[in-house]
Amino acid sequence: MPCPPSPPGPSPDGSAAAISAADEVPRSRxxxxxxxxxxIEFYDFYIYATAAVSVFPLIFFSGADDTAKLLASMATFGVAFIARPLGAVVFGHLGDRVxxxxxxxxxxxxxxxxTFLIGLLPTYQQIGLWAPAMLTILRFFQxxxxxxxxxxxxxxxxxxxxEGKRAWAAMWPQLGAPIGFFLANGLFLLLVLxxxxxxxxxxxxxxxxxxxxRVPFLLSLVMVLVGLYVRVKLEETPVFQRALANDQRVSAPLGEVFRRNWWELILGTFVMYATYVLFYIMTTWILSYAIGKTGDGFLGVPYAEFLVLQLVGIVFFAAFIPVSGMLADRFGRRPVLLIVTGLMILFGLTFGWWLNPETMGTGADVDVPRMVMFLVIGMMLMGLTFGPMSAVxxxxxxxxxxYTGSGIAYNVSSILGAALTPFIAAxxxxxxxxxxxxxxxxAASLLTLIALFLxxxxxxxxxxxxxxARERRTAR
Structure with missing residues (x-):
């Protein structure tokens, strides 16, 4: 059970020195x-997503039905999202305790x-069913x-x-998503060309x-070593330092968050839901739809050509994350997200107009400006909805x-909004x-809109x- 709330200042038992040391950490670090x-984490995740569409159906799965192999590959893609809530529990417990x-x-x-070990895996042609089995296990650990x-x-x-700058500060880890995507897909593009x-x-x-x-998977080890070096040199956060000094940790964060914060878990899950659906439609699904064979009802765009268009869209994703951080600090989290989610509903209702093969064209006749505009609008909305989430x-x-509560909400939402999205959309x-x-x-955006109102x-x-926040509001 948690101890009673501490007074506003640090306790005299050593927490002042701990917090002062943490506060001296350079902001740049x-x-x-x-x-x-x-x-790095999103780079690792996206190289798998790209390979799951363009490579893995060919070398890790058997059969003559291309659509069936694509769906099987997408299923392994979804395994990671089943593992993510478990990761949130395990690492959340450590984060709130250690x-x-x-x-x-x-x-x-x-x-x-x-990720590195995926780059070393033998294929289906070499070891049969053991290949997709090991791929699935490593995807689980991803x-x-x-x-x-x-x-x-x-x-x-x-x-x-x-104080007053949290949404701006919190947008920095959100920028890891477009940066990781750009690095992963940019490298794949260079290799394809x-x-x-x-x-x-x-x-x-x-x-x-x-x-x-295999090269993008193997190169991830270098990036991990760089990230490890940076994080080893970091100090613990001042907020956790104070909680540690005032003995405010709980013995079982998972049980505590389900007992006292179950409503926040539900709200957080659905506040994040539409963001996940939008992102995996605009990255994983749209790639499979664009490069799929025209005979199967897809657009038949060469992989390298479409990847260039996606990278253009990602630039707008990255550009609008800081915009959302500034807006959320100035006007509040809810007003910004309510407006953006409403725009996402309108965007979803226009998909038929944007992407129908008769209007978009196929193969060499695809309407490139139309596709670029579709990707840019979708990614602008993605930046605006994704940016404030690491504060909200x-x-x-x-x-x-x-750590436990925010991680569970974020990752349960990933099952609902990301694991199933590429499969359902296909x-x-x-x-x-x-x-x-x-x-x-x-429909997903409408559910998020309701959660934001609540x-x-x-x-x-x-x-x-x-x-x-709910308990403090009730106490008043």
């Missing part, structure tokens, strides 16, 4: 540690080692690591932030499918269960038409408190 870690710094190092190593990474990086940023790989007519015995695809979710929870296209993917996004404004939440 905090920014670098939160940004580089999430950049500290943010140590836990962030553990999550980084878990993710990085699993998800386990990422389940503890995001919430730790978000807490690192917010718990060091100045450099080795003349044609995704529409792949050579099974060519160098790209033989060994070149941690602010919902008290200090002694913040099924909707083949069963109905592309407009239904947009309807799916609009959620409290957390702009002025006290991060040192050991009661949730």
């Amino acid at each position: 905090v920014v670098t540690a939160s940004l580089i870690g999430t950049s 500290g943010r710094k140590t836990t962030l190092i553990g999550s980084l190593l878990t993710m990085g080692i699993a 998800g386990l690591g990422l389940g503890g990474e995001w919430s730790g990086a978000a807490l690192l940023a917010t718990e060091y932030a100045k 450099g080795f003349d790989h044609d995704s529409t007519n792949p050579e099974m015995d060519g160098v790209f499918l033989t060994w070149v695809w 979710l941690p602010e919902l929870y008290p200090t002694n269960t913040r 099924w909707l296209v083949t069963t109905f038409d592309v407009a239904y993917v947009g309807y799916y996004l609009a 959620a409290p404004e957390t702009k002025h939440a006290d991060l040192h408190a050991v009661t949730s």
